[in-house]
Amino acid sequence: MAAPVKSPVDGAVPAMQKLTIGKALNLGLRAAMEADDKVIVLGEDVGKLGGVFRITDGLQKDFGEQRVLDTPLAESGIIGTAVGLAVRGFRPVCEIQFEGFIFPGFDQISSQLAKLHYRTQGKVKVPVVVRVPFGGGIGAVEHHSESPESLFAHIPGLKVVSCSNPADAYWMIQQAIDCDDPVLFFEPKRLYHNGQLKSEVDTTTPPGPLFASRVVRQGTDCTLVAYGPSVKVCLDAAEAAAEEGRSLEVIDLRTISPLDLAPVFESVRRTGRLVAVSEASSESSITSEIAARVQQECFYSLEAPVLRATGFDTPYPPSKLEEHFLPDLDRVLHTVDRAMGW
């Protein structure tokens, strides 16, 4: 269990603020850097530019070039040196520019970052956070809209999380940095600057622990489980369903590895139905894992098989076609209909 998050230096961040997810991440990083001078940020364009999404905006100006490193263009280099820096006592936070560019660093993540603690029988800690903007819906070209999180969840030794709202963004990034294990932090890029999600964030008290899922809307007819960008889709779907008199419960997974399925089991025992939603392709994914575990734990409570609304088992298509690929509100409701009609 990681130590509680240290509170930022007085006055660094006002107690209550209306924030977008992007701004909340920026302030969360700032607070973590204020609280611990071993926290350093590294990645491509994170300095003067503030990252291509501006999540690190202003950090280099305030913390200097030795704590916010514009690195050479090499993801293996970014992750590999972060491992070394962590061994030396730093708490590096790596930014990968887009999820599609994490693969040059995959070797370092799977071979070193994930295994060093195990291999040294606990003598070496590698508290590295790898921030990865992920997911589609932004009309981008190839490699800028993917959802590779299942690949990382499959690697023992890594923790994988994703946030879906500003308060979680602000706190989860700090909790991830505070965690003594390596954390892959998947950020829903299409929600970064979404004004609809802008909300009041209490910067004095975290809303809960990092590795715990949470019921974000209560309901009785069917449970929806999602994480990251799909949480908003599910909440919107639940809203639409309510207008037609159907009550959907929505669970934000938040932690993808370790999976915290206790709230999901509890919910399914009440609703009898589960639809798992994710932008990632379905084969061998997190939603597959959820389906397997829920049928094992809730077999006698299920009124229908666990169904999934996911991306198809194709590469991410050209973005003019992404509306077809991404599970949207209609596809989620259609899947709920199937579960209800079983």
Next chain:
Amino acid sequence: MPSPEQWTHPEPGEGPAAQAAQPSREQVIAGLRNTDAGGAEVTQLLTPEGERIASPQFDRYISDVDPEALRGLYRDMVLVRRADREANAMQRQGQLGIWVPLLGQEAAQVGSGRALKPQDMAFPSYREHGVAYTRGVDFKELLGIFRCTDHGGWDFQAHGFHPYTIVIGNQVLNAAGYAMGQKFEGKVGDDDGEATIVYFGDGATSQGDVHEGFVWAAVYDAPLVFFCQNNQWAISEPTERQSRLPLYQRARGYGFPGIRVDGNDVLACLAVTRWALEECRHGNGPVLIEAFTYRMDAHTTTDDPTRYRLSDELEVWKHKDPIERVRVHLARSGFADQAWFDQIQAEADAFAADLREFCFNMPEPPPERVFANVYAEPSPVLDAQRDEYLSYLAGFVEAGER
């Protein structure tokens, strides 16, 4: 200041005392940026003022470039720039999702592209619209990528121009493998031999794939020209974020020649690339070319260079414009008059108008495209997924929605 030649190759046995003679950080950066016209490092055949410089080593590679050929190179660059500007404008108007401008890199691309023979193969990154043009790929065929209707669908074998690659450095190893194939099939050894050229940026030189590409090409003697367009920036990061020594000098460490060419000089790019390709064709490859140039626009239309770039830097480079110097040279030599320049401009405008019309009328891909060509062999699982999705969509059509 010691010349880069001195500071990159310290004498053996130098002790810590000699460290004082090591270059300062400022000197290192000055070395990276040393572009003095005609200086020891840069191969230049046409100055920014439009004067032709004789080169004992490289003149013979452009002995066939008569006034007509030179006008052709000028025309290529004007058309490519005009199309690039049109695409940039179309992005601003929401017709393209994104555009990757090549402004300022026309000479590097047209010069190196025109050096290729039909049997050669080019592996581009994502900014090589000018090279695509020289390979006979219709500019229109590039637009789908940026309008996000496809990932690039040209016949790459017919054009000798591989699909674009967005993941930085990936294509370098692919090119090395392709070139190894040319070698294994015995296609090198004489003037008619085959060669491969691979394009990448200064930022890409930090990627492992690029270093591995250097190693592979070297140890298998692959006929591969590494063409690095050093446009000074990798989004917001300057070249000194990637290297302590001029990039072309890295080649020595891998065991093949490296050369720096004025990337804004189309004649020098043509000559040097022809030389390098000849080396490869005859089985002496690989070669690294660093085309020293400048990105005169944003990295892409989503980038904001005012956050990192100094405006006076841009002003300096405007004086080294790759097209202007050819125009001055043509005019001064009496190879072209105003009427001819006007005619080329009109042609370029028509080229752009055609592109615009094509872009506006580009069809939307049908939903079944999502499932097409995932595998070379039939996939019943995917076919079922497609059929299910299409019948789901049909439900909306019947209900009069979507």
